[in-house]
Structures are given as C-alpha cells and as structure tokens.
Amino acid sequence: MAIELNALGKEYTAGNWVLENVSAHINSGEFFAIVGPSGCGKSTLLRMIAGLIPISAGELKIDDQVATNLPPKDRKLTMVFQSYALFPFLSVSDNVAFGLKARKFPAAEIKERVDRAIDLVNLNEFKDRKPRDLSGGQRQRVALARAIASDVKICLMDEPLSNLDAQLRIKMRTELRNLQRELGLTVIYVTHDQVEAMTMADHIMVLHNHAIQQIGTPLEIYNQPANTFVASFFGTPRMNLLPARVVGDRELLLADTLRLAVPSDLPVADYVVGLRPNALRVMRASADAANAQVKTVEYLGSDILLEAQMADGTPIELMTAAEESYQVGDRLTVALAGKAYVFNHAGQAQFIVEGGVHHGGNDVNTKAAVHA
Numbered sequence: 092m093a094i095e096l097n098a099l100g101k102e103y104t105a106g107n108w109v110l111e112n113v114s115a116h117i118n119s120g121e122f123f124a125i126v127g128p129s130g131c132g133k134s135t136l137l138r139m140i141a142g143l144i145p146i147s148a149g150e151l152k153i154d155d156q157v158a159t160n161l162p163p164k165d166r167k168l169t170m171v172f173q174s175y176a177l178f179p180f181l182s183v184s185d186n187v188a189f190g191l192k193a194r195k196f197p198a199a200e201i202k203e204r205v206d207r208a209i210d211l212v213n214l215n216e217f218k219d220r221k222p223r224d225l226s227g228g229q230r231q232r233v234a235l236a237r238a239i240a241s242d243v244k245i246c247l248m249d250e251p252l253s254n255l256d257a258q259l260r261i262k263m264r265t266e267l268r269n270l271q272r273e274l275g276l277t278v279i280y281v282t283h284d285q286v287e288a289m290t291m292a293d294h295i296m297v298l299h300n301h302a303i304q305q306i307g308t309p310l311e312i313y314n315q316p317a318n319t320f321v322a323s324f325f326g327t328p329r330m331n332l333l334p335a336r337v338v339g340d341r342e343l344l345l346a347d348t349l350r351l352a353v354p355s356d357l358p359v360a361d362y363v364v365g366l367r368p369n370a371l372r373v374m375r376a377s378a379d380a381a382n383a384q385v386k387t388v389e390y391l392g393s394d395i396l397l398e399a400q401m402a403d404g405t406p407i408e409l410m411t412a413a414e415e416s417y418q419v420g421d422r423l424t425v426a427l428a429g430k431a432y433v434f435n436h437a438g439q440a441q442f443i444v445e446g447g448v449h450h451g452g453n454d455v456n457t458k459a460a461v462h463a
C-alpha cells in the first residue's frame with residue numbers, strides 16, 4: 092500500500108497556489124510525518140490525499156493505481172482527526188462499528204473486528220460508555236480503534252494528539268507507533284510539533300513557503316538540514332544562525348567575532364553559519380578577553396540555557412552544565428566546539444565543518460576537502 096505524490100499542487104482560488112510541486116514516495120508500512128509551521132499547507136495536502144478536496148495539479152497514486160480523482164470511499168484509507176469526530180450518542184463499541192455497519196459488513200465480522208480493535212487500544216472496560224464519559228486520551232483511542240477496525244491499511248492522521256496534555260501525548264506517541272508497526276499500517280501523520288515528528292516518523296517531509304523544504308529520516312533532517320529553515324525548525328534549543336563573511340584565504344568570520352577554518356575555494360560572499368548550542372563552549376572571561384555577554388539565564392535542571400550577545404550585537408543561545416552559576420551581565424568567552432553548518436546567503440546548505448574536516452551537506456555542494 093505505497094503512496095506516490097507526483098508534483099501535487101493546490102490552488103483554492105485561481106492563481107493562489109497554497110502548495111506547489113509536492114512529490115514524495117511513501118513506502119508501504121511506513122510512518123511518514125508531514126511537518127511545518129501553521130498555514131504551510133499540511134492539512135491541505137492530507138485532505139487532497141484523502142479525497143476531501145480536489146487536487147489542482149499533479150497526480151496521486153495509491154497502491155500503484157492512479158487515485159487523483161477517485162472518490163474518498165474508493166481510496167482504501169481511513170482518517171483520524173484532531174477533533175476525534177466521534178458520535179456523542181453512540182457507545183464506544185458502536186462508534187468503532189459505525190463505518191463497518193455502513194458498509195454492510197456481516198454482523199459476526201463486525202463484532203470480531205470491533206472487539207479486536209478495542210482490545211488493541213486498551214479500552215475493554217469502557218466499551219459501553221459514551222464519548223462524553225471518557226478522557227481526551229480515551230476518546231483519541233476510540234478514534235484510533237475505528238481506523239484499526241476497518242480493513243484498510245492506510246491511515247491519515249491530522250494532529251491527532253494535539254488536544255492531549257503533555258504527559259498523555261508522550262505516552263500516546265509510543266502506543267500509536269507500536270500499533271502502527273504491529274498492524275503494518277501505512278500512516279501519514281500531520282503535525283506542527285517537530286519533536287513528535289522526530290520521535291515517531293520513519294521519514295519526515297518539511298513544508299514551508301508552499302513547497303517541500305526537505306524529505307529525510309529524522310537523523311538526516313537533524314544532522315544534514317537542507318537549508319536554514321529546516322536547521323532552525325528542528326532541535327531544542329534552536330540552532331544559532333550567525334552572519335558570516337570570508338576573511339583571508341581560508342577563514343570565515345562569524346558575527347565579527349569567531350573564526351572558522353573553511354575550504355580554500357570558498358567564493359567570497361556573505362554566508363550564514365549554523366551552530367547548535369551544544370557545539371559552542373562557554374567560559375567565564377575577564378572583560379578584555381570576553382567576546383559575549385549574558386542577557387538571560389534559564390535553569391533547565393542539569394543544564395543552563397544562556398541567552399547572550401556576541402561582541403557585534405548578534406544574539407546567541409548557549410548551553411552549559413549547571414555546575415556553575417551565571418548572572419545577567421557576566422562576560423564570556425564563546426568558542427567553537429562542534430559541527431558548524433555553512434549556508435549560502437540564500438540559506439541553502441553548502442557544507443558542514445566538523446573537527447577541521449569539511450563535508451557536503453545534502454548533495455548541495457560536496458566539498459570533501461580535508462583542511463590542512
């Protein structure tokens with residue numbers, strides 16, 4: 092049950108393309124997350140795949156069959172919404188059975204499927220309750236059971252956990268993922284939450300500015316972001332993006348303060364260098380040796396998050412072990428101590444510098460030069 096998106100596009104009103112040229116291959120049995128900020132078109136894409144809104148351009152294939160104009164009921168998929176969409180006057184069992192009854196499955200088969208689905212989501216003791224007598228997490232599980240009970244292998248989910256409190260959301264992530272694996276479901280999962288996508292998905296599609304920014308595994312997205320948008324969207328705390336310019340033969344000067352060795356063939360231009368807070372070392376410094384100053388201090392338990400300002404005024408976030416106390420106004424020396432992601436001035440990944448070795452970021456520009 093693979094799904095193929097070939098240059099899909101959507102215009103709600105003539106000439107206003109909400110999505111353009113969206114192509115992807117979603118493997119059978121995989122958990123595929125669509126992630127991006129509010130309004131980037133995540134739900135639009137999911138609804139086009141479901142057949143709830145027409146596709147304006149491109150072609151959709153489900154299980155090798157062209158499905159671009161197929162009515163929703165013929166697309167062999169189910170959908171779980173953020174709002175659960177349960178019938179308030181029906182019991183849990185009847186909610187789960189509803190679709191099967193509508194499709195005139197034999198009574199014995201309905202019972203078997205409903206019992207199994209309810210068992211899988213651990214709702215046995217709540218079978219006869221009405222949705223209003225359930226917690227948010229339990230309602231979400233009813234919606235899930237309904238998708239499981241149907242015989243289709245593709246499940247589309249639109250922010251299904253966003254109404255749950257933080258603790259339950261984390262628990263449900265694992266439960267959902269386990270169920271998906273156990274049942275061999277192909278899941279397309281929409282979320283604006285980068286952590287949810289990172290922890291659950293086999294592959295992630297990042298949407299922004301009407302288009303795909305990157306598709307990759309969570310590790311690829313985190314370790315080889317294709318551009319500054321993806322780089323700063325994933326990771327907590329966020330990656331710092333510092334303005335940089337070429338100085339001398341083989342050096343970039345970051346925020347007019349830090350020096351980074353680079354390949355000698357780097358064209359003279361403006362760049363942006365991305366540094367995750369854990370790729371920077373922080374030391375307390377005397378006023379004349381300092382290159383940054385603390386603006387805010389946030390204790391995170393074992394770590395301290397410092398918001399600081401580089402000597403040229405560029406803001407920067409730093410992490411340090413909570414062994415030393417810091418105060419607003421403290422002077423610091425900040426030094427490079429990890430991966431540096433070099434982007435061109437348009438924000439496209441150029442290469443990564445790590446321990447003096449440069450390597451390509453995402454095929455964009457592979458400079459496998461070893462710095463002498």
Ligand SMILES: Nc1ncnc2c1ncn2[C@@H]1O[C@H](COP(=O)(O)OP(=O)(O)OP(=O)(O)O)[C@@H](O)[C@H]1O
Binds near residue numbers: 104131133134
């Ligand atoms: N029926 C519609 N007619 C016109 N424009 C629409 C319609 N539905 C959505 N849009 C616009 O399309 C864009 C994408 O909306 P969509 O709901 O797909 O975004 P989203 O990424 O799911 O956002 P969110 O995370 O806030 O739910 C938005 O700019 C929205 O205003």
